[in-house]
Amino acid sequence: MTLPTASELIFSEQANHNFSKTLGELKRSTLSIQNRLQSIQHDAAFAQLVADAYCRPLIANERCGSWYIAPENKGGSAYFKSTDGHTGVWKFSSRRLNLHLLEIIGKHDGCIIVDSTRRGKRMPDALSKTIPIWCSVLNYFFFPQEPQFHELYTPPQVVSQSEHAQIAALLPSFLVALEALSIPVAEFRYHVTKPLRPIWVTPDSNVTPTSSIFEDFHPVICCTVSRRVAGGELTGGGYIQGAGDDTENWAHRLSPPIFWTNKELLLSTPEPELPDLIETLVTRAAAVGTAGGHMRCLKPTSCLFIFTIVDLLKNNMAPAALTVLLLPKITNEDTWHTSSTRLDVGLGPHKLGSRNLRTALPLIIDFFRRSLTPQKTAAGQEDQAKMKIFIACETGMDLSIGVALAILCLFFDDQGNLLREPSQGTNIDKNFIRSRFGWISTSMPDVNPSRATLQSVNSFLMERPK
Structure with a gap:
């Protein structure tokens, strides 16, 4: 028998190319839209199983949590980012306070926060570290005289003892950052009678029905809905772990x-x-459209509202208030004043719009300053007492939030009352801006303006002549 030569055993470059192409096609077919939607349906069934077992409302951790909860079963949204729990960069975010959850937690003695994670991980860092940090810092904040409530709880199968100790050492500094926001303690402390404690549930857990009332704490049940898949995409048999994530790549x-x-x-x-x-x-x-569903008031004010452009125009709301529309296309500054009560500011899309916001803010603020100047007639002043301010951008989540933040810093006092001219003598530094942003994140917990937008606002506010 003749043995094969080395050249016969080694694949040619063409053979290797065909093999890689075949693997690529298999991967794409496995990550198909249909497989993703089937996987989402599978994981959503587990989320509902957990809700039925623990008799507490399902809260979607955005961005991907809403994929796994039928709208009629959704008790709310939260925004806990995994990046706030990444090893070595742990933080308590002043941009994502999630304080609206306290009312839900108090009313139902806890909640179930739903999220998923990519293949190979047991649970997302948002559930294993970001939420535990949040629970512990709030326990410090609401129960300062009860040191037994301040302990940090993390899942030992995911977070090592060393990492746990490093996070625990940072909790006092996180508390200082929260206290600097001047959040009204009593308003939120009213909802919770016990400390918060995270509990973790995954598809590997033994989920048995219970309606237990926990005497010592409010449970914050961190539910990872996606089944852990070891290895690459081709090892899941069509199931995709964390299928609802990265929607920009497939949806x-x-x-x-x-x-x-x-x-x-x-x-x-x-x-x-x-x-x-x-x-x-x-x-x-x-x-x-959304039939006005995106009109949201930024409390504690009673007159500052955020819209999407579509909702604002579709519902013919613009004529009723001082209105700023932030358009996703660049327009000449000479065209921005469309009436004495309205600006159509063409900043451009996405990051370009965020950068252009910095140079547009002086004109926008001047528009408000002139519009809010007290009128000489009693009738005019009566109209101002009923004044409303509408701000809209394409998503209602980015540029409009930047403009609203600047207005909150300049035209509202600490109680949320509207001022007739920009506040004088107020030291507008990063802590002051964070405290005003705390109003926004409490009123709109799903909001997440881009870093570029917030940088433009910070630069404008802190560089203004005193």
Whole structure:
């Protein structure tokens, strides 16, 4: 028998190329839209199982948590970022206070926060570290005289003793940062009668029905819905761990509400037809609009409201108030004044708009300064007492938040009362800006303006002539 030569045993470059191409095609087919949606449905069933077992409301940890909760079963949203729990950079975020959860937790003796994570991880850092930090810092804040409530709890199968100790050592500094925001303690302490304690549930847990009332603490149940898959994409048998994440790479603008409204249709549609179907559903949803659902007041004010541009114009709200529209296209500054009570500020899209905001803010603030100057007539002053301020951008989550933050710093006192001219003598530093942003994050817990937007606001406010 003739033995094969070395050249016959080694694959040619063409063979290697074909092999890589085949693996790539297999990976893409495994990560198909259809597999993602099927995986989301599978994980959503586990989330509902946990809700049924523990009799507490499901809270979606955005961005991806809403994929796993049917809208009729969703008790609210939270925004705990995994980056705030990354090893070595742990923090208590002043931008993501999530204090709105306290009312839910107090009313239901706890809640279930739903999230998922990418393949290979047991649970997301948001659930294993960010939420434990949040619970412990709030316990320090609300129960300063009860040191037994201040202990940090982390899942030992995920967080090492060393990392746990390093996080615990930082808790006093996190408390100082929270206290600097001047949050009204009594307003939020009213909702919680016991300390908060995280508890962790994953698909590997033994979930048994219970309606237990925990005598010593309010449970914050951190639910990882995705089953852990070891290895690469091809090892899950079509199941995708953390399928609801990274939507910009696969969803074609499909959102959780559209998915849940059209779930059966989407799950029964062949993969090649899904992109066109999704485009049709997204377009149809945009045409219907949200019927004013995105009008939100920034408390403690009673007159400052945030919109999306679509909602503001669709519901014909603009004529009723001082209005600033922040447009996702660049327009000439000469065209911005459309009336004595309205600015249409063309800043451009995304990061470009955030950078341009810095140079636009002086004109926007001057518009408010002139508009809020007291009128000479009693009738004019009466109208001002009823004044409303509307700010809108494309998403209602970014540029509009930046402008609102600047206005809150300059035109509102510490009780949320509207001033008739920019405040004088107030030391506007980073701590002051953070405290005003705390109002926003409490009123709109799902808000997450870009770093570039906040940098533009900070630069404008701190560089203004005193």
